[in-house]
Amino acid sequence: MKKALIFGVTGQDGAYLARFLIKRRYEVHGIKRRSSSYNTSRVDSIYEDPYKKNRRLILHYGDLTDTSNIQNLISDILPDEIYNLGAQSHVKVSFETPEYTANCDALGPLRILEAIRNVRKKKNIKFYQASTSEMFGNTPAPQSEKSILSPESPYGTAKVYAYHITKNYRDAYKIFACNGILFNHESPLRGETFVSKKITMAVAKIKLGKQKLMYLGNLDAKRDWGHAKDYVEGMYKILQQKKPDDFVLATGKSFTVRKFVEDAFKCIDVQIIWKGKSLNEIGIDKKTKEVLVKIDKRLFRPNEVNFLKGNYMKAKKILKWTPKINYTKLVKEMVASDLENLS
Ligand code: NAP
Ligand code: GDD
Numbered sequence: 001m002k003k004a005l006i007f008g009v010t011g012q013d014g015a016y017l018a019r020f021l022i023k024r025r026y027e028v029h030g031i032k033r034r035s036s037s038y039n040t041s042r043v044d045s046i047y048e049d050p051y052k053k054n055r056r057l058i059l060h061y062g063d064l065t066d067t068s069n070i071q072n073l074i075s076d077i078l079p080d081e082i083y084n085l086g087a088q089s090h091v092k093v094s095f096e097t098p099e100y101t102a103n104c105d106a107l108g109p110l111r112i113l114e115a116i117r118n119v120r121k122k123k124n125i126k127f128y129q130a131s132t133s134e135m136f137g138n139t140p141a142p143q144s145e146k147s148i149l150s151p152e153s154p155y156g157t158a159k160v161y162a163y164h165i166t167k168n169y170r171d172a173y174k175i176f177a178c179n180g181i182l183f184n185h186e187s188p189l190r191g192e193t194f195v196s197k198k199i200t201m202a203v204a205k206i207k208l209g210k211q212k213l214m215y216l217g218n219l220d221a222k223r224d225w226g227h228a229k230d231y232v233e234g235m236y237k238i239l240q241q242k243k244p245d246d247f248v249l250a251t252g253k254s255f256t257v258r259k260f261v262e263d264a265f266k267c268i269d270v271q272i273i274w275k276g277k278s279l280n281e282i283g284i285d286k287k288t289k290e291v292l293v294k295i296d297k298r299l300f301r302p303n304e305v306n307f308l309k310g311n312y313m314k315a316k317k318i319l320k321w322t323p324k325i326n327y328t329k330l331v332k333e334m335v336a337s338d339l340e341n342l343s
Pocket of ligand 1: 007008009010011012013014031032033035039062063064065084085086087088089090104130131132133181182183184185186191
């Protein structure tokens with residue numbers, strides 16, 4: 001039986017990856033952070049009683065900013081594969097907490113790589129680093145493994161460090177260390193402060209009469225939105241190759257935030273029409289004339305990444321990976337799930 005260790009198991013991707021690996025008969029170890037309130041809701045349905053024998057999911061307390069904790073966990077568990085999905089993953093928040101973001105997102109993966117290096121004589125551990133399309137910044141689309149990295153945020157900059165240190169350790173110490181450069185991926189488990197989930201939850205609440213309107217920032221940014229379920233399969237495939245390498249995972253299609261809003265409202269039979277410009281722009285229900293979307297300048301970022309669209313041809317050719325769930329299905333699934341959960 002293979003053992004996997006997931007940093008970030010309580011996050012969106014960690015929850016999907018844990019389920020995916022358990023299905024493939026892995027023993028999954030996950031790192032959760034100490035919190036004053038419960039933070040394991042995404043993995044509660046696969047949680048197992050600590051007194052049960054032969055558990056498939058085992059949770060440990062840990063933190064990417066704690067070197068000794070990481071060293072101890074890795075040398076005790078000695079997993080076959082480590083997936084580092086842990087991060088301060090919010091781009092806008094990274095402008096407010098740049099130092100913490102660097103500590104967690106840049107030095108965190110370095111700490112894991114050092115721990116892997118320290119146990120090399122006992123076990124060759126494979127390592128997956130959650131790299132991101134945010135590293136490309138405003139490099140022209142479509143972005144591929146060969147595109148220039150030019151991050152526009154403290155988050156993107158920290159992730160560029162993590163990307164390079166992963167490659168350094170692969171080259172210098174022959175560690176099986178890989179980067180998955182993933183474009184935006186969403187799901188019903190997406191964090192509520194990311195734009196997709198913020199929109200689908202607001203649409204569901206408006207439909208149920210629990211909210212009147214939503215506030216958004218830049219409506220014109222374009223993102224390549226896929227489904228997290230497809231992307232965790234890609235992560236797994238990256239670690240099953242003969243040679244360690246880096247891969248872009250994306251859908252190759254890109255849509256504006258504005259279109260996401262329109263399509264989410266379509267799911268509840270509301271057609272949005274836009275009026276006004278810039279900070280005074282509003283989104284109106286064509287039938288009732290009610291204002292459902294307003295702009296709040298506080299939701300803009302100091303720097304914006306305008307256009308992300310990935311070229312995933314390398315993953316298609318080598319990993320035989322293609323995304324199965326398209327954008328339209330994704331939006332519908334997220335709205336339906338929020339309607340069900342909130343009603
Ligand atoms: P997420 O939902 O925000 O999950 C992040 C996870 O990291 C959570 O489990 C969180 O724990 C954990 N974490 C945060 N700070 C930590 C720390 N100091 N020590 C240990 N764990 C910590 O993010 P996601 O969407 O699943 O993304 C997974 C990874 O892929 C992240 O590294 C992200 O940067 C990267 N990525 C995401 C996307 C995307 O579109 N989703 C695209 C490209 C790359 P808590 O639950 O306690 O907060
Ligand atoms: N969060 C948020 N909230 N974003 C908004 C809002 C709002 O109210 N209004 C407009 N946006 C715009 C942002 O300015 C950005 O251009 C776009 O919506 C997407 O924002 P997010 O959903 O927060 O995602 P992100 O693209 O910044 O970052 C996500 O994708 C990266 C991969 O490219 C995160 O998952 C990162 O962790 C990931 O690396």
